Amino acid sequence: MISKEICQRVLTKAVSTGADYAEIFAEHSMNHSISMIENKVETIQDAVIAGAGIRVYKGLRSVMATTIDTTEEGLLRCAGKAAEALSQGRAEISICLKERLYGDIHPVRIVPSSVSNAEKIAVLKEGYFAARQYSDSIRQVTGSLLDVDHNILIATSEGLYAQDRQIRTRLSISAVAEKNGETQTGSCSPGRRMGMEMFESEVDAKAVGIKAAEQAVTMAGAGYCPAGIMPVAIGNGFGGVIFHEACGHSLEASSVAYGCSQFAGKLGQQIANPKVTAIDDGTIPNAWGSINIDDEGTPARKNVLIEKGILKSYMIDKFNGRRMGMPSTGNARRQSYSFTTTSRMTNTYIAEGTDRNEDIISSIEYGLFAKQMGGGSVNPTTGEFNFAVNEGYLIRNGRICEPVRGASLVGKGSDVIMNIDMVGTDLEMGQGMCGSSSGSIPTNVGQPLIRVSSITVGGRS
Amino acid sequence: MDFNSFKQYVIKAAQDLGITEYELYYQTSESTDVDIFKHEVNEFSSSMDGGVCFRCLVNGRMGYASTEELSAEQAESLVKRAYENASVLENDDREFLVEDGQEYEPLNITPYELPTTESLIQTALAGQEALYAADPAVIDGTSCSAGSVKRTIAIFNSKGLDLSYENNIAIFAAEAVVSNGKEMSNDYSVKTGSFLELDVKEQAAKAVSGALAKLDAEVAPTDSYPVVFSPKAVASLLGTYSGIFSAQNAQKGLSMLKGKEGEMIAAPIVTLVDDPFYPDSAMPIPFDAEGSPAHKKNVIENGRLNTLLYNLKTAAIAGRQTTGNASKISYTSAVCIRPFTMYLAGGEFTEDELLQKAGNGVYINFLGGLHAGANVISGDFSLQSAGFLIENGVKTKAVKSFTVAGNFYQLLNQITAIGKDVELPNARGITSFGAPSILVEGLSIAGK
Incomplete structure (x- = not known):
């Protein structure tokens, strides 16, 4: 990767027009994928992704430039472009890089x-x-x-030089x-x-x-799922997509910093049912959404977002943190060098509760058991969300009955997290790719079996 | 190293390995984006990315590899990786590279100059001011952005083919956030093409009125209704289900249109067109991802499935000619099949007439979560929606947080009237979708 000396010269160029912060993010990745269809190996995708993104800040203004030319000349040109676009004066800071060793909490045995x-x-x-x-x-x-x-390398004008x-x-x-x-x-x-x-x-x-x-x-x-408002039990693992969409995205600084969130200005307030404790934890060893350091070089952390219904923390990156007056929580992520970093989730889940699974199912007289959820999406500003139910069953008189297809769940995040009134004990994680402004990144969602007392089920008949 | 020098290293590396049939696909883009928050530039970005994909035939099988590093060393590794990848494939379908000497339709497009950075900033600032000026309910969080993209695509193969194409587009996007003191709502408007034709006030007004309409919206009552879909809603549904027209999906049993060519699959008023040269296409291009000539075709004509979309390989399997619809999701991907600009042809009615015909029903102008709530294999969908109630033939109360459910294959037959208001919303890349408003009988709405 790029040496400390080169990074130092490139960062110096980047701050030459008055930036108060500059950052290099360089990447060299190998993506390999083998696909099968009709019992045969059909195709192999095999790609080398390599380039760098340089960001400079002045106050609440950010400029980014990216390049696929990672030679010193290429990087200096890229830094010059960023500096020129910012153009707020002369260099005000000097840079001295120190390598950070954050270690590896996600060891890999067979590369x-x-x-x-x-x-x-x-x-x-x-x-x-x-x-x-x-x-x-x-x-x-x-x-x-x-x-x-x-493989990523991050060097900043604050002296950080780190790789992962x-x-x-x-x-x-x-x-x-x-x-x-x-x-x-x-x-x-x-x-x-x-x-x-x-x-x-x-x-x-x-x-x-x-x-x-x-x-x-x-x-x-299966027959079609009936439509209407009813109680829904959502299965563990990928069922956690409900928290990810209904609540998680609205707790990202990329929404909160601009007031475009249903939960902006609500720290310390009760936003969820007291049964709900929700956590974003990038440090779970070898979990799909885990990282050693985020894409701004901040070590990953375990952040309690909601504790017994009380909003405790947002997920924050450095740039949006400036607007909020809050430090990074280690949540800055980007798909690759060509995307602008922003605050994103890592492994986000609803913590285990105390309700027994059988009690959750038997509490529902008529409703839906969403055993396996599909994906979903949300508008973080309004909190309006939707999810697909990939495998669902009707519940009648507290018992799981026939499977139903074509169901979806819609509602508003701030309502649904108040309505999570039973939380089970079988916490599990499910893997997804989360798409947002900084690209598609791997994230875990998770939860034990939960009950939502009332939600709109989209179906037919 | 530039593409042409890199090409020479690749040719040499292929020769050294004894590879005689191969192709090099090159794609780059340079883009600039300006994003405004409150009344100032919040983020500015200027990026350059892209790379090359090499594919080659080894014992009749097509191996792929790609890279963003254009160096002599990478050229050698690229060819070697593709060769090794080909050697473990098992697919027996015959693979082809396009022959040189094809005839390409000339593009009658005036080269369009990219806006300067200064003009991007001024356009975005003007858009932002227009958003704030449009209504007192507009609040901070509202944002406006302007950007430009310059794309280059080149294909070179061992049969002598050597094509390249460059295209510029500009993009303007406005997001209005409004509040009534109790509740927030938002909406977007996006316009691509030349800034010379851009009316920022009109775009701002569109975003703001869309956001205002959703404030105080009610939840629609659960029932089965006639539904009028807006052009944007139909285009998003069409985009989601366009894969059913891919011959590759049909041949693999992933589309129910397998064996249906020549049969009625939609109401007789339905004609579906794929036109690479449609005037509003963001990126008209004269050749597909294999280098075959692109051309216009009716996929559905008066309800009948005229043709699926083919590339060289699937056409050979079906004993037909390619329709020139080979495509790549990204330059690193294997060749798949996609339309260029696919649109539902306009009918004879105005939107008001469609509402009249619906009588009492629901007008839907937003569909959400299509990647999840629409099953592209079975055709089933159950989607988050927003719009208006239709009462006595006119739009009345705004409604949201409900779902519309149906099946796309059935929906093609449930279309009872088609508007004349064809639009091409959000046209950004090579593939875009357009439609007029349509009236569909009997869809399930789940709300309160």
């Missing part, structure tokens, strides 16, 4: 780029054919094995099942911030395929 295609394909096929052979009604299966080796290597591996299997001319899908995509050892200790490829196929077959036989 994916050291593993042959053939070995990776063997793992992928294990998952793929487990889905294919699950049932006669499986019509198609697609699968992919993705690994990312993301973020390795991630993910297996995705999707199945299509057909019953009586109707097709439905199921999928399962576990990932970790680890190498190929993920398949020895954490993830059973076969079980991934079976889970995807099982869901497709179940849903292919």
Whole structure:
């Protein structure tokens, strides 16, 4: 990567027109992905991503320039462009870089780029054919094995010089099942911030395929979900997407700093049901959304966002933190050098409560059990959100009954987190890619089984 | 190192490995963006990115590799990686590179000059002032941005093909945030193309009136209704489901249109067009991602599925000609199939006439969470929506936080009337979607 000496000269150039802060973010990544369809290895994507982004600040103003030319000349040109655009005067600060060693709390044993295609394909096929052979009604299966080796370097005018290597591996299997001319899908995509050892200790490829196929077959036989307002029990793991969308995005500084959040100005206030404690923790060893340092070089932290319903903290990056008068919480993230960093989530989850699972289900006379959630989205300004339910069942008289398809949940974040009135004990994480202004980044969502006392279920009939 | 020098290293590396059939795809973009908060520039960015993708045929199979580092060392590694990747593939479908000597439609487009940084800043500031001036309910959080992108695409292959194309677009976006003291709401307007034709006041007014309409909105009552969708809502639905027209998806059993060419799949009033040269396309381009000529075609004509969209490989499997719809999601991706500018052809009615025909129903001008609430395989959708109630043939109360549910394949047959107001909202890249307003009978609305 780029030497301390070069960084120092580039940063000096970047602050030459009066910036009070400058930062270099350089990246060299290898992304590799093998895909299968129709029982065959179909394609391999294999990309080297390399470049740098330079940011300068003056007060509440930010300028960024990016380049794919990471030679000293290229970086100096890029820094010059940023400095010129800012143009607020002369250099006011001097820079002396000190290397920081934050260590690695997410050790990787088997670096994916050291593993042959053939070995990776063997793992992928294990998952793929487990889905294919699950049932006669499986019509198609697609699968992919993705690994990312993301090397970053951050140097700032405050003297920071730090590097991190973020390795991630993910297996995705999707199945299509057909019953009586109707097709439905199921999928399962576990990932970790680890190498190929993920398949020895954490993830059973076969079980991934079976889970995807099982869901497709179940849903292919299902009728449409009824529409209306009802209580909903949301399953653990990826069910945590409800907190991620309904609440998490509105706690990001990128919304809060501009007043564009349903929770701006509410620190210390009760915003959620007292049953709800929610946490964003980038330090969970080897978890999908974990980092050693964020993309501004701040070490990752465990931040309690909501404690027993009281708003305790936002998720903050350095630039938006200036506007809020608050320090970074280690949440600055970007997809790559070509995106402008902003505040994002890492591993965000609702902490375990005390309600027993059977009590949560039996408390519902008529409602929906959203066993497996799909993705969703939110408007952080208003808090209006939507999620898809990939695998749902009706609950009648406290018992889980037939599966239903095509359900979605909509509502307003500030209402729904007040309505989470039962929280179970089986906390689990689910993996997702979260898309926002700084690109697509890996995040974990998580929760135990919860009950939302009342929410709009979108369906038919 | 520039692309042409890099190309020479790649040719040499391919020769050394004995690779005779290969292609180099190059894409770069330079963009500038200005973002205003309150009355000042908040963020300014200027970026340059892009890279090359090399693909080659090894024993009939196509291996890919890409890089953003244009160096002699990378050229060698790139070719080697693609070669190794090809060697483990199992797909037996025949792969092709396009032959040289194709005829490309000339583009009758006046080269469009990119706005200067100063003009971007002035345009965004003017937009921001217009937003604040549009209504006293507009509050801080409102933002305006202006940007420009210059893209270059080049394809070079071992059969002598050597194409390149450059295109400029400018983008203006306004987001209005309004408050009535109790509640906030927001809305956007986006315009791409030349700033010469941009009316910032009109765009600001559009965003502000959209945001104001949502304040005090009610939740629609649960029932089955006739629904009038706005052009923007139809375009977003069409964009989400456009994959069903890909021959690749059909051949792999991921689209229910497999084997349906020549059959009625939609109401007879439905005609769906893919036109790379549609006047409002953000990026008209004369060739597809394989280098085949791009051309206009009716995908659905009067309800009948005229053709799926093909590239060279899927056309060979089906015994047809490519429709020139090879595409790449990013330059690193394998070739897939996508439309260029796909739009539902306009009908004979005004929006007022559609509302009249609906009588009592719901007008939907916002659909959210399409990546999650719409199943592209089964066609089922259940989507967060906002709009207005239609009472006695006119728009009345604003409604939000409800869902509309249906199935896209069925919806194509449930369209009973089509507006003449074709729009191409949010046209940004090579692929964009357009539509007029439509009236659809009998969709499920879930609200209160």
